[in-house]
Amino acid sequence: MGTDGTSRIDPAIGRRLRGLREARGLSLSELARRAGVGKATVSGLEHGTRNPTLETMYAIAAALSVPMSALTLDPGAPAGAASAVRGTAVVSTLLEVFREPGATYELFRLRIVAGVEQTSPAHPPGVTEHLSVVAGTIRTGPAAAPLTAGPGEHVSWAADVPHVYAALGGEDAHAILLIRTPHDTPHDPPAGPPGRSAGEQAAQA
Amino acid sequence: MGTDGTSRIDPAIGRRLRGLREARGLSLSELARRAGVGKATVSGLEHGTRNPTLETMYAIAAALSVPMSALTLDPGAPAGAASAVRGTAVVSTLLEVFREPGATYELFRLRIVAGVEQTSPAHPPGVTEHLSVVAGTIRTGPAAAPLTAGPGEHVSWAADVPHVYAALGGEDAHAILLIRTPHDTPHDPPAGPPGRSAGEQAAQA
DNA sequence: CACGACCGTTCCGTATACGGAACGATTTCC
DNA sequence: GGAAATCGTTCCGTATACGGAACGGTCGTG
CATH class of the missing domain: 2.60.120.10 (Jelly Rolls)
Structure with missing residues (x-):
């Protein structure tokens, strides 16, 4: 994707992930173990330095007992008046x-x-x-x-x-x-x- | 992930993707162009032979104007009689x-x-x-x-x-x-x- | 029927996501 | 205070997802 060398993914995902993990009192190692993925993967994800695979996301979401959308937080936002201004009702x-x-x-x-x-x-x-x-x-x-x-x-x-x-x-x-x-x-x-x-x-x- | 060599992802994603694409009357090539990804990627995805990256999923979902969850459809499976057997209607x-x-x-x-x-x-x-x-x-x-x-x-x-x-x-x-x-x-x-x-x-x- | 435009698939070299191992830093227990 | 356990990070070889190019097939068109 980026030919820039380091493809970054939205850092919000990393923050969200760390928040969910800590809210459950899980260590990074423990989460990696439960999800069946490497610690390096979880660490990289939390730092936003990896562009994870769907399979990885599934595994981690399942280990946290959340739907994937809780991690990826799609744009489905409440979003104030932004688009109304554009003449859309x-x-x-x-x-x-x-x-x-x-x-x-x-x-x-x-x-x-x-x-x-x-x-x-x-x-x-x-x-x-x-x-x-x-x-x-x-x-x-x-x-x-x-x-x-x-x-x-x-x-x-x-x-x-x-x-x-x-x-x-x-x-x-x-x-x-x-x-x-x-x-x-x-x-x-x-x-x-x-x-x-x-x-x-x-x-x- | 599978050390089996060919990691497969849920084929439902491929079917869902193809359905959404065709519902919009888009060709595979056209979707790939709009999403800024390779045709090989879209093709492989629809066939369930690739385990896509979040970045790829975002790009394709955006090109289809759907949230990612419309493609990943979390576990909400049609699942035959499995849970009915457990006495839940x-x-x-x-x-x-x-x-x-x-x-x-x-x-x-x-x-x-x-x-x-x-x-x-x-x-x-x-x-x-x-x-x-x-x-x-x-x-x-x-x-x-x-x-x-x-x-x-x-x-x-x-x-x-x-x-x-x-x-x-x-x-x-x-x-x-x-x-x-x-x-x-x-x-x-x-x-x-x-x-x-x-x-x-x-x-x- | 030749030609070009487009389709979806497959092949290929490169970039990178993966898990495992090694690492230093803390903390726990004797 | 030393040994063991666990923490999160980093390094590394391998597997694979990536885009581009090549391919055969199917249309419209002249």
């Missing part, structure tokens, strides 16, 4: 994707910024969206006939028409969005520029 | 926990094993559960008055009474469960020791 984080025999499901956590209404274009026929309101009041659904839902309420609609998202009441709203794409229906190409940052992004919902 | 994977000013939300992915009905004890007053059916047919809600829901349907109920989960129709069912615990109402202590195994565990829902 809906900030989404992809939580999980799973394939069933008949369809693919994508699960998003949404934050809808107050005072802006965002319209998303139609998906291919057959795609349905299911939104569960977590906090705030959300007006969403087909642009032609949106519905209003509060905490604990749900809205579902066929996503083959343009649809809107808006937070009512002056406060940001939060929701869980499940998009079901039947197979046979090819997913539309990604809306944005290719190499944009992972984690938070404008919802292509 | 509901297998849950914690996807995310988030705190809002007024409440804490926990989001689970559930797999409900067919043919068994599981009853969960009452939560403290104020706790509500919201279940979205992903696949199959689920009978759930307060034990005294459960409801039946199919794919895309939702059920909500106050969780201060015993409640049940059951998959109808002879097939396992899948769902997303959101548990809202208002603050002031101290959450019941987590059933296990603090650092209990991440990923799959019996639902304390």
Whole structure:
């Protein structure tokens, strides 16, 4: 990767790892033993001088009894207003994707910024969206006939028409969005520029 | 790691990666280009013949606009009947926990094993559960008055009474469960020791 | 049908992540 | 106060993940 000689990985991972280890009262040697990896590996990781293998990460995460994401801390951050300023009303984080025999499901956590209404274009026929309101009041659904839902309420609609998202009441709203794409229906190409940052992004919902 | 010569990594990662790539209509070459990694790397990854580096995983996840966890999918496995045999009908994977000013939300992915009905004890007053059916047919809600829901349907109920989960129709069912615990109402202590195994565990829902 | 563009796979040399061993520094126990 | 145990770091040879290049296959196009 870097032809620079010493490839560094995000030092935050090392700090996180050391924190988790010490929180459990484990010595570096002991953790290495439990994870079945070399002490040199753990040491190097904590210092951020190694670019670990997935296998190594699995082993260490398992030894600490945490999911890998606790170590890698993906970008899935709460992130203040940063992206709202860019004119995006809906900030989404992809939580999980799973394939069933008949369809693919994508699960998003949404934050809808107050005072802006965002319209998303139609998906291919057959795609349905299911939104569960977590906090705030959300007006969403087909642009032609949106519905209003509060905490604990749900809205579902066929996503083959343009649809809107808006937070009512002056406060940001939060929701869980499940998009079901039947197979046979090819997913539309990604809306944005290719190499944009992972984690938070404008919802292509 | 394996001194066997060829260390294999979980082939599910490869399948997941290929699924995400194809869902976006990207060719392998194009993905490699966007991620700034070699085609050989992507190819090897999809075939499960490489044990990738964190840096590589980051680059690819970013190019796909997904968090790394969408690729690594921690242990949250479909796992046949293994845990059902242990008398557990509901297998849950914690996807995310988030705190809002007024409440804490926990989001689970559930797999409900067919043919068994599981009853969960009452939560403290104020706790509500919201279940979205992903696949199959689920009978759930307060034990005294459960409801039946199919794919895309939702059920909500106050969780201060015993409640049940059951998959109808002879097939396992899948769902997303959101548990809202208002603050002031101290959450019941987590059933296990603090650092209990991440990923799959019996639902304390 | 020849040609170019692109696909996904495989081969290859190099950079580096790996575990084991050696090291000095502390701490524990007799 | 010396021996043993354990700590975290560093050195080292080996295994392997990496990107680039070469390859055959499949399209569109002239």
